[in-house]
Amino acid sequence: xxxxxxxxxxxxxxxxRPYYGPDGSASALTATLAQxxxxxxxxxxxxxxxxxxxxxxxxxxxxxxxxxSALNGCRYCVDTHTxxxxxxxxxxxxxxxxxxxxxxxxxxxxxxxxxxxxxxxFCAAPAPVEDAVAxxxxxxxxxxxxxxxxxxxGATAMLNRFCTALELPASEATVRRLxxxxxx
Amino acid sequence: xxxxxxxxxxxxxxxxxDRLWLYSNYHCNLACVYCLTxxxxxxxxxxxxxxxxxxxxxxxxELGFRxxxxxxxxxxxxxxxxxxxxxxxxxxxxxxxxxxxxxTDRLLARMRxxxxxxVTIQISLDSADPDVNDELRAxxxxxxxxxxxxxxxxxxxxxxxxxxxxxxxxEQMERLxxxxxSLGVPxxxxxxxxxVRRGRAAANEMGVVAEAKDLFPxxxxxxxxxxxxxxxxxxxxxxxxxxxxxxxxxxxxxxPAAALLRLADAxxxxxxxxxxxx
Numbered sequence: 276x277x278x279x280x281x282x283x284x285x286x287x288x289x290x291x292r293p294y295y296g297p298d299g300s301a302s303a304l305t306a307t308l309a310q311x312x313x314x315x316x317x318x319x320x321x322x323x324x325x326x327x328x329x330x331x332x333x334x335x336x337x338x339x340x341x342x343x344s345a346l347n348g349c350r351y352c353v354d355t356h357t358x359x360x361x362x363x364x365x366x367x368x369x370x371x372x373x374x375x376x377x378x379x380x381x382x383x384x385x386x387x388x389x390x391x392x393x394x395x396x397f398c399a400a401p402a403p404v405e406d407a408v409a410x411x412x413x414x415x416x417x418x419x420x421x422x423x424x425x426x427x428x429g430a431t432a433m434l435n436r437f438c439t440a441l442e443l444p445a446s447e448a449t450v451r452r453l454x455x456x457x458x459x
Numbered sequence: 460x461x462x463x464x465x466x467x468x469x470x471x472x473x474x475x476x477d478r479l480w481l482y483s484n485y486h487c488n489l490a491c492v493y494c495l496t497x498x499x500x501x502x503x504x505x506x507x508x509x510x511x512x513x514x515x516x517x518x519x520x521e522l523g524f525r526x527x528x529x530x531x532x533x534x535x536x537x538x539x540x541x542x543x544x545x546x547x548x549x550x551x552x553x554x555x556x557x558x559x560x561x562x563t564d565r566l567l568a569r570m571r572x573x574x575x576x577x578v579t580i581q582i583s584l585d586s587a588d589p590d591v592n593d594e595l596r597a598x599x600x601x602x603x604x605x606x607x608x609x610x611x612x613x614x615x616x617x618x619x620x621x622x623x624x625x626x627x628x629x630e631q632m633e634r635l636x637x638x639x640x641s642l643g644v645p646x647x648x649x650x651x652x653x654x655v656r657r658g659r660a661a662a663n664e665m666g667v668v669a670e671a672k673d674l675f676p677x678x679x680x681x682x683x684x685x686x687x688x689x690x691x692x693x694x695x696x697x698x699x700x701x702x703x704x705x706x707x708x709x710x711x712x713x714x715p716a717a718a719l720l721r722l723a724d725a726x727x728x729x730x731x732x733x734x735x736x737x
Contacts, residue, residue, distance in 0.1 A: 282701055285702060286700065286701045286702050287701070287702065288701050288702065288703070288704035288705070289671060289687060289702075289703065289704065289705060289722050290705065290706070290718060290722070309701075310701070310707075311707045312704060312705070312706060312707070313706040313707065313708055313714065313718060314707075
């Protein structure tokens with residue numbers, strides 16, 4: 276049960292309407308942010324830009340989002356981005372490993388192993404990222420890419436807190452995909 | 460371009476209203492059958508504090524709004540409403556909507572300074588037939604209103620009569636007009652407006668459906684935020700309608716004013732004219 280009422284399409288404020296689909300659908304995140312439309316209209320473009328492929332590709336970004344979300348224990352973001360990660364090319368074993376499954380036997384290639392280690396260090400805040408971890412990341416990512424990754428990880432952590440505090444439910448489509456995958 | 464400049468141009472072009480509406484509250488001593496806000500005694504009051512109303516009026520004047528509207532709920536259940544209106548009236552011309560059933564001698568005495576200010580009182584009266592009027596509004600409402608109107612007129616405060624609904628036949632409307640003339644209110648100060656199918660009117664299946672495209676953009680502040688039009692911040696089943704919410708931000712007024720302008724600029728030309736609810 277969510278802590279606040281997500282707004283259905285017929286109650287969507289004027290500024291929020293462009294963020295609802297033609298069929299009136301909207302994610303729980305969108306429909307909740309719609310309660311404050313002037314924040315929605317700045318938050319959604321920001322989220323859309325930060326989470327979309329930029330100088331860093333989508334697979335890499337989904338690794339960051341899912342790992343950070345798992346470490347922060349955000350059920351909504353883990354569910355939503357497990358499915359998103361599959362769509363970005365990660366395997367079910369890889370997403371399970373990012374979520375900390377003990378039986379997930381994944382050997383990340385060096386670049387992604389450095390990224391996962393950096394995500395772990397990021398989530399150990401307020402401790403700074405250790406030099407060795409930062410250096411390892413720097414061997415594979417340019418400075419501007421590191422900036423993009425840090426902003427992504429920070430935005431993810433912010434949304435983890437937001438979604439967990441308000442107990443947002445994953446979409447029916449996401450739950451269905453997860454259930455189908457578990458049944459296979 | 461500054462918001463004030465853009466607002467001024469939009470007002471001149473007739474794209475947005477020059478009036479800022481303030482919902483002083485949502486509670487009321489009556490429970491009219493078509494009430495947009497499900498107002499009644501005992502409902503959540505949702506009061507817009509007096510200091511915010513005055514601050515909004517000051518900022519409205521700076522931005523280029525030319526007049527204010529104050530509505531509710533019943534405005535005069537708010538303690539100090541005559542004094543609030545006097546403060547507002549020193550900033551901009553004010554139209555205040557009321558059912559005029561709380562106009563005791565004491566309250567009327569406190570309203571006396573309003574006669575020297577640009578404050579107009581709009582009083583609801585739906586029929587010349589007491590039974591018809593009172594069925595829509597409240598028992599003995601007609602008698603109270605008929606008593607109040609000439610007393611306010613005699614004080615030198617301009618009065619408008621507002622009739623809500625299309626239930627009056629031509630003959631009934633003529634009798635209503637004869638009545639308000641006899642009470643000292645000329646024809647040009649009688650407005651007739653439709654019931655809008657929102658709030659309690661929707662529950663009672665009354666009135667016309669009105670969406671944003673049917674309603675003239677008139678920035679409206681309530682305790683819950685800024686809305687598209689005074690017909691927008693309605694309540695249904697105790698829940699606030701948000702479909703015509705503009706921003707949660709109320710002050711500084713520039714924020715909601717700028718958002719309203721953006722939305723109005725995105726609306727096709729003349730889309731509010733279908734129902735002509737102004």
